[in-house]
Amino acid sequence: MILDRKMKENFMIRFTQFALLICLLSAAPSKAALVLSLDAREPGPDPTNSWQDLSGTNSPFTANSNFDGTGGLGDVNAGSAPLLATQSVGAVYDFNNAADTTGPAFFASTVGDNDNFDFDTAKGTSTDPFTVVLYGKAQGNSTDGVINKGRNSTNGLWFVDIQNNNNAELVQQPNNGGARNFGRWNGLTSSDEDFHLYVFHADGSGDASNSRLFYDGATAESNAAHPINGLGESILNDAELHIGAMENFGNVNDFDGAIQFIEIYTGSTVDNQFVSGMSPSDYSAWRSANLSAIIPEPTSLVLLGIGLIGLLGSTRRR
Secondary structure, eight states: OHHHHHHHHHHHHHHHHHHHHHHHHHHSOOTTTEEEEEETTSOOSOTTTEEOOTTSSSOOEESSOSOOOOTTOOOGGGOBOOEEEEETTEEEEETTOTTOOSSOBEEEOOGGGGGGGOOOOOTTTOOOOEEEEEEEEEOTTOOSOSEEEOOSSSSOEEEEEEOTTSOEEEEEESSSSSOOEEEEEOSOSGGGOOOEEEEEEEOSSSOGGGOEEEETTEEEOOOOSSOOOOOOSOOOOOOOEEEEOEEETTEEEOOOEEEEEEEEEESSSEEOSSOEEEOHHHHHHHHHHTTTOOOOOTHHHHHHHHHHHHHHHHHHHO
């Protein structure tokens, strides 16, 4: 009887441990949903040269471009890393510090991670929604492409940008011609040179009218200055993801501003360790109310759970 009772107790302990582990694993988000989480408050071991991806999906972003400027394009390898600074909201990356005279400032993904940011939204190919979350400010002469993927005249690109002229944009185009989606939102207060939360969402339909911007937790009404609709060509490419300077069709556009955090999600909803299955609109409201949250590495919660399981077993054995 005593043996049977001990066997039952051990079984219940193991079952509880297993159930807890399953719950923790299910709580951790899929890496396919959260593909990038960068935060200047946790920049990584070498903040002057790299930016650690808290999602655990990508290698640290570096200030060295994988492109050498051949083919008639400007060479942004002369660029530098943004400078880690403290501003009104805390730690940020300053992309145009007066002390930086070495060229356009940017971070870039590594070759092995470039495809993590290919989102095919052309009609007739696939439906690949994605969401880009940006908390930052535009100053001075900020131009196109704060976050951009692709930069030549034949392969496609997408980019989001905030400008110091009341504009924010989400652009997708396969070439330097006319077939593109160009969503522009005018009348925002970005010209106050203060920090704001921008949540850009492309629904994957290939129609610019279905792109959305959620600004400081609310929906921004669309005012498409370039209402070219119905993207019929793919924008996929093998270029790196750039944050900051954008090399676009032979010109280098420089971001004059600062960024605290960036998140990129795939799919029609958002999933991370704080929320699950939220629409971009709902997430914008949540994120606006929780700007202090730092989206951690997906495995951290599971590691915590394993530690708790070990503690449970150790406590029980005592």
